[in-house]
Amino acid sequence: MKVAIIAANGGMFDAYKVFNIATAAAATDAEVGIFFTFEGLNLIHKEGHKQLPMPEGTEHFQEGFQRANVPPVEELVSMASEMNVKMIACQMTMDVMSLEKEHLVEGIDVGGAASFLNFASDANITLTF
């Protein structure tokens, strides 16, 4: 099984959608690739991914996250990396946002749309968040 994911949004909920599916797929022996573009780059920004915003008016869910013992986003990111999830940061958006590879967590590839398309061309599942 091969899973290709586009992460285009930078909120905390978006992080969980992306990394829960990605790590579950990797644990199911799937080959997983995520393309981070536009605000999605927040999810792999060294500092940014530790304090992602929650959608306005949902702050009260914070308690629920703790109660349900949901792992912090950084833990999911390092788990994904440990399970060989391929993470590609979009070069074009990085240029627009003046981001350098050093600003991102370890183990990220930088590439363009063609890199993602190449990975996704024979994927069984393609998702956009």
Next chain:
Amino acid sequence: MEVTVNKVVDAKGLACPMPIVKTKKEIDTLDPGMVMEIQATDKGSTTDIKAWAENTGHQYLGSTEDGDVFKHYLRKASAEEEKAETTHQDITSLDALSKKVEGEEKVTVIDVREPAEYAFGHIPGAVNIPLDELENRFDELEKNDEIHVICRTGNRSDLAAQKMAGKGFSKVKNVVPGMKDWSGPTAQTN
């Protein structure tokens, strides 16, 4: 239910996808054929573990619930087992065994799967002697009885039947293919 397992994984208190991630990590440390118990409190874990097993090819045995804690049982896949090896010549079909089980006469059925597999569904009256315990339990069996040996696919029961024949058991029949295709009545031990 008390069954022997090779590994207990504690995923209690963890939310999705952690039980699956932990299961994956731990199953990589087991040998094929070994049985794992995963303890979880995540209510979605029953359907998740089952789906995970289906995708990865491991064998999902079943789940039990004990208060808030779910216990899921998995057996690590073994490639050789899927080939129906039948070195032991005397074989019998599931249909033939089914007729005997329904009949009046006493039938001896030895189920050589792991205790956890047996616990989640076996032929009523079958005695569980896991393959790796067989050598030490020959004296529980009668040499001149007609003995039906069964497992999941016919592979472990073939090895068991060969061992028994070597020990002088004269009427040992390997039931093929095995419990995976058994449609007759089953019993559970809980």
